[in-house]
Amino acid sequence: ICQEENTLRELRIFLRDICAKLARNKQFFMFTKPVDIEEVPDYLDIIKEPMDLETLMSKIDKHSYICARDFLDDIDLIVRNALEYNPDKSAEDKHIRHRACSLRDKAYAFIKAEMDSDFEDTCRDIRDKR
Numbered sequence: 001i002c003q004e005e006n007t008l009r010e011l012r013i014f015l016r017d018i019c020a021k022l023a024r025n026k027q028f029f030m031f032t033k034p035v036d037i038e039e040v041p042d043y044l045d046i047i048k049e050p051m052d053l054e055t056l057m058s059k060i061d062k063h064s065y066i067c068a069r070d071f072l073d074d075i076d077l078i079v080r081n082a083l084e085y086n087p088d089k090s091a092e093d094k095h096i097r098h099r100a101c102s103l104r105d106k107a108y109a110f111i112k113a114e115m116d117s118d119f120e121d122t123c124r125d126i127r128d129k130r
């Protein structure tokens, strides 16, 4: 109904702002676009559901998220993929895992800082009855 559409519109504006802030952060450049399969030919053998911040942004525009929890599930997917594909003790792997954990903490902190909890409850109610 109309109020629900107003709520979801506000959610999209809010999620775009958070996604843009994460994508602007130089620390997270490796998460901004899909991993290049030309450069990393075995990536899809290991990672069954790739995710990145550009894809996240396009999902917002496609109305894929109707509460912040669904958005954070895709952030968690980016993090899980990075931890799974880069598990070694090498400096490079440690670095990317560290950045992935930082991405998750920043995303959760932005949501908590800027999202009013009963706004999220309202979004959950809309999601649960759809």
Ligand SMILES: COC(=O)N1C[C@@H]2C[C@@H]3O[C@]2(Cc2nccnc23)C1
Residues within 6 Å of the ligand: 030, 031, 035, 036, 039, 040, 081, 082, 085, 086, 096
């Ligand atoms: C989220 O990003 C990642 O999980 N990765 C893993 C790949 C391995 C390594 O770093 C990545 C890109 C890359 N390209 C060329 C050679 N080696 C690499 C980024």
